Amino acid sequence: MIFDRVKPLDAILATAEKKGLQRTLGAFQLTMLGIGAIIGTGIFVLTSEAAQKAGPGMMISFLIAAAVCAVAALCYAELASMVPVSGSAYTYTYAVMGELLAWMVGWALILEYAVAASAVSVGWSGYFVGLLASWGIVLPDALVMGPYAGGIMNLPALLIALLITCLLMIGTTESARVNAVLVAIKVTALTVFIVLTLPVIKGANFEPFTPNGWFGAGHGAGLGIVGAAASIFFAYVGFDAVSTAAEETKNPQKNVPIGLIGSLGICTIFYLLVAAGAIGAMGSQPVNGPAGEILAPGTPALAAQCQSLLAMGQEPLVCSREALAHVLREIGHERLGDMIGIAAFLALPSVILIMLFGQTRIFFVMARDGLLPEFLSKIHPKWKTPHIVTMITGSVVAVFAAFLPVGQLADISNSGTLFAFFMVAIAVLILRRKQPERHRPFRTPMVWIVAPLAIFGTLGLYLNLPTEAKLVLPVWGSIGLVVYFLYSRGKSHVGRGIIDVHEDDPDAPPQPVPPIRD
Template sequence: MIFGRVKPLDAILATAEKKSLHRSLGPVQLTLLGVGAIIGTGIFVLTASAAQYAGPGMMVSFIIAGFVCAVAALCYSELSSMVPVSGSAYTYTYAVMGELLAWMVGWALILEYAVAASAVSVGWSGYFVGLLDSSLGIVIPSDFANGPDAGGIVNIPALVIALLVTWLLLIGTRESAAVNAVLVAIKVVALTAFIALSFPMLDGAKFDPFMPTGVGGVLTGAAVIFFAYVGFDAVSTAAEETKNPQRNVPIGLIGSLGICTIFYLLVAAGAIGAYGAQPVQSLSGEFLISGSPELAERCKAIIASGAGEPLACSNEALAHVLRAIGFEWFGNLIGLAAFLALPSVILIMLFGQTRIFFVMSRDGLLPEKLSAVHPKWKTPYIVTMITGVFVAIAAAFFPVGRLAEVSNSGTLFAFFMVSIAVLMLRKIDPARHRPFRTPAVWIIAPLSVVGCVGLYLSLPLEAMLVLPIWGGIGLVVYFLYGHRRSNIARGIIDVHEDDVDAPPQPVPPMPDAHTPGYKDA
């Protein structure tokens, strides 16, 4: 039975010891990886989308999304400290709920990371093209700066940046983390400067009306701006490359999430109070959908009339705010910081996806060759190259549009499964050592479940439909290959490193009430 194919936690840990990645990351590097993954497109770009959905109420949207991430992070922390291996939610699900659901979680994570990496690549391309034009007077033809859906032929800058980041990941985790630390510093300095310059200009009147689109708009804003938090779970995918993961992974998860939430609230308050964030309405008074052609046309009409460009219309929201309130030079620096820093987000998304592929192939659900580790760089080079090429192609031919919304569906599903898994494991294996225990788990985990479901149902319909369609494709792949070729299906259980030359051991039968010592196990 496919639902009975549960990989024991001891086997998962043995697999990691036998064929592990190089452990080189400490708590500071993990926290920086988390901050680098979180702070990026969400706050630099999606602030405009949040303003259109929720107006000033986007501050509540940030709090809702951050809360859901916080309770999910606590569940992640318990499982990742117990199972310090690559694979994140996929690995945890395999150990608790079985192979089929684990495959579906891994498949959803592939969607999350791939779409997010492509979206950020396209967002970076916009900053790059604008920077060349404004500072050097170099104009990249529109045909080669946009995909077909955006009126071009191919987005060459997006293609190039995705391939460059892929190369960086190939040469090693330590090198990637070092570059990421520099980029994280740039982003933190830029956001701190924005807060310092915008707060003295706060005007309480700009917060009124606070929730112009009502509670529904705030919830939709939370579901969309959830993308601004995507990436913190990439810390847990790096567990197998972490020194002392039982201690450092929870520090990296919760620390990065806390830092980013504070920044988001302060930046949102500065943007609203200094400039305003009321949604754009049609001539008939209807609130327009973010990313829609109707909103784009209305924005063009407003700008052509000589009125100020609304925050919801801007492709560089934070830089636009500073320029509008008289800090043009600092606004350009914010734009430059985003241009320099967004590649770190691409890096972490690619990092997470390659590690998901790595562990799925190591379990036999995908061809084993994908899990090959480079003898010099100590990275899964084959799957990294394959992933990078596909992300680059997607970035070259698809618009940023609603990619953020699409990636959220996969993310929320993974968080949902982790929250269920931590409860099930408390019942199935209560005696197992837990270096980090989720506090009030029977409250925290259900809150995470409800929060994930609620945000998923608040997504636009098109984004909601992506998950079941992608999941259906995944089921076909699983039953054509992984169902028969997985290690568990073939009766193979991996062994410890010092037994690596021994023949594979069969999977032991599940214990029952008649098994000696069962009650003590």
């Protein structure tokens, strides 16, 4: 049987009990945690990508993506409160649906964390280059753009990814105080943008509201309002940081949903106001090809068309690599546009760090379970970090960032994230049927409505990703299956009758598998 290897939930919970975490977080702290994790490249950079796909209709795209995230978050919170240990959706799936599906989720999470880190690196590069240009320092296109835009490589994106990797290897982490400062910087930057753009909104800039229709007007998946929602979903990734803090939350039944929905709600309001300001102040109509055809973001055709417009002294919103700063400069706030660029310059590296840290943590847990080579879980004797897996992961992230556009990376990342959330929603329903009596510090409300909505919502957004991004997931998944059956299944600790403790107690020896409780 290939679905018979379930990592006993009792064993995982026993590990969690060893941690002895204090319940100190309230609703406000959880909400701030969520806002800090959510606001990043999505709003600072992908606004231009969404505008090319949906025009002013991207405001509806933000609402659709937020709604899917909300129902997925409620499912995530229940499992996080029951299984409050490292490993994210991988661990939850292992406890509920077995090793094979857990492996597939862990394999898909590579697309979420590692590729997302690459996307944020590219987004940071756009603001860095724009900031230098506003100060009269112009870097050659060959070194700041990948082959998709006629360059050689995106050197700033490569370097920032490698720098963050080095910091993680030597043990640099963010403190709560640093995170609070970065949240303040990001929120202040968005607030300044909203205050300056809303008074100069022009109603004419909202027409036509849906230039590419809801589904790309017959021009293929990935375009239109729903296609933009599938991409802009990236702007909300990170809310699961709230659910994973359930074990440290006072009154989680009340405060976890407040933190989840509160952070999503606040970010959605910010996003809608920012989108309205960008659209109304400058316009956000898509750039079409010479024959009037719809051009997809991140393609050589769009890059060429943008270069032609730039040669004529025009740079529409959809052509900018630093969307929000560009809007402020266009409406006469040159220096404040620079301030937005500085805010992104300072804040986005923290998102890269969080994504890389999350990826190495997933790899680390999988290596401890025997599903990946165990040398990946080695701890550096001085730095006390999993330096080998961090170095390998960071190097791959840097290469992706150097050669691929931010929109394409975000779409690929979304495919893995949507699959993981899809599996979490299914796991909640299975566990409700199999073990209804088990204690749940937080219970998903109206689970037989909310979980199916999450299942169909994530599936719907996945189907509206660009074709290339949709194909990445099954191809990547097929590679994962080959790796699993050729290596991981035979090396699995659960398959060999042992179960490893998690990284919280790295010196403890492997333990025998306890009997599975029905």
